[in-house]
Amino acid sequence: MPERLQHDEIAYYYDMHPTEEDLMGETAVHAALIRYLMEVLVWLFDQQLCAVHDNLNFYQTPFWKEHPIAPDIAVIKGVDFEWVRSWRIGKTGPAPQVVLEIASDETWHKDLTEKPSKYAVMGVQEYFAYDPNQPALLREGRLFGWRLDRASRSMRELSLDRDGRLWSQHLESFLVPDSSYLCLYDRAGHRRLTRAEAEAEARRAETRRAEAEKRRAEVEKRRADAADRRVEAEKRRADTADQRAKALAEKLRSLGIDPDQI
Numbered sequence: 001m002p003e004r005l006q007h008d009e010i011a012y013y014y015d016m017h018p019t020e021e022d023l024m025g026e027t028a029v030h031a032a033l034i035r036y037l038m039e040v041l042v043w044l045f046d047q048q049l050c051a052v053h054d055n056l057n058f059y060q061t062p063f064w065k066e067h068p069i070a071p072d073i074a075v076i077k078g079v080d081f082e083w084v085r086s087w088r089i090g091k092t093g094p095a096p097q098v099v100l101e102i103a104s105d106e107t108w109h110k111d112l113t114e115k116p117s118k119y120a121v122m123g124v125q126e127y128f129a130y131d132p133n134q135p136a137l138l139r140e141g142r143l144f145g146w147r148l149d150r151a152s153r154s155m156r157e158l159s160l161d162r163d164g165r166l167w168s169q170h171l172e173s174f175l176v177p178d179s180s181y182l183c184l185y186d187r188a189g190h191r192r193l194t195r196a197e198a199e200a201e202a203r204r205a206e207t208r209r210a211e212a213e214k215r216r217a218e219v220e221k222r223r224a225d226a227a228d229r230r231v232e233a234e235k236r237r238a239d240t241a242d243q244r245a246k247a248l249a250e251k252l253r254s255l256g257i258d259p260d261q262i
Contacts, residue, residue: 009091010059010062010063010064010088011064012057012059012064012065012066012068012086013064013065014057014065014066014067014068015057015068015085015086019067019068019070021070021106021107022070026104027104027133029132029133029134029180030102030103030104030132032180033102033130033132033180033181033182034054034055034072034073034102036181036194037073037100037182038052038054038073039194039195039196040184040192040193040194041073041075041171042195043192043193043194043195043198044171044173044184044192045075045077046195048077049077049078049079049080050075050076050077050078050079050081051075051076051079051080051081051082051093052073052074052075052076052081053073053074053076053081053087054072054073054074055070055071055072056070056071056074056084056086056087057069057070057085057086057087058070058071058074058086058087058088058089058095058096058122059086059087059088059089060088060089060090060121060122062088068086069115069118069119069122071096071099071100071101071119072099072100072101072102073099073100073102074087074096074098074099075096075097075098075099075170075171076093076094076095076096076097077097077170078093078094079093079094089122089123094123095122095123095124095125096122096124097124097125097126097170098124098125098126098127098128098168098170098171099119099124099126099127099128100127100128100129100130100182101115101127101128101129101130102129102130102131102132103129103130103131103132103133103137104133105133105137108131108137108138111129112129112138112144115127115129116146116155116157117154117155119146119148119155120146120148120153120154120155121153123148124148125147125148125169125170126145126146126147126148126168126169126170126171127145127146127147127155128143128144128145128146128166128168128175129143129144129145130142130143130144130175130177130182131143132179132180132181132182133180134179134180141160141164142177143160143164143165143166143175143177143182144157144158145157145158145166145168145175146158147169163176164176164177165177165185168184171184172186172187173185173186173192174186174187
């Protein structure tokens, strides 16, 4: 029997015992892409009320031995991130707006055939599946997506655009295949960055600004130096002209001519 933790909370069996998918493990490519997407999404929603989880068990009933669904990545907008053991929809918080699954040999078929309907029942609004493997597991492509049809409570498969992308309304991003990686881009074509990438880009931008400011300062100094040289040259010309005028005046006086009367 399940242990009661506190009012209306359940100690779910599969929070303490592995599921079949838990025992499968994951490849280095699979793990690397999940880490990358997690970092991108955490930074994307850094200033927003949003929780991003990886491989978290989601439950829909209080039945203690319910088999959970554990998407590779789940994005739950409107709630703060908390370190929770699992997520009971309607109790812990709402269903994820977006889930992503990264393909493996063992799960790829279920990702495409079974999970769209399961996520629809859960209330997930957008579901994306991506195959980072080399070569790709399916000839049909690497990127697949579905959006919830609220009227029928079923998933409607999305079509790639002419550039092979899918648009996520909730992520406000294009999902763009990039070999072993899946990248996110905004409408302006800028790639969504991780925190580390954004901070590195900010440092590079600051370095560029500092270098540009240094170049502007050097240009201004050269202009100021050139202006000083022009003033000095004009002064020398004026001094030379004054000396010549004085010499001429002296010459005229030596000849008995008053230069002031000329």
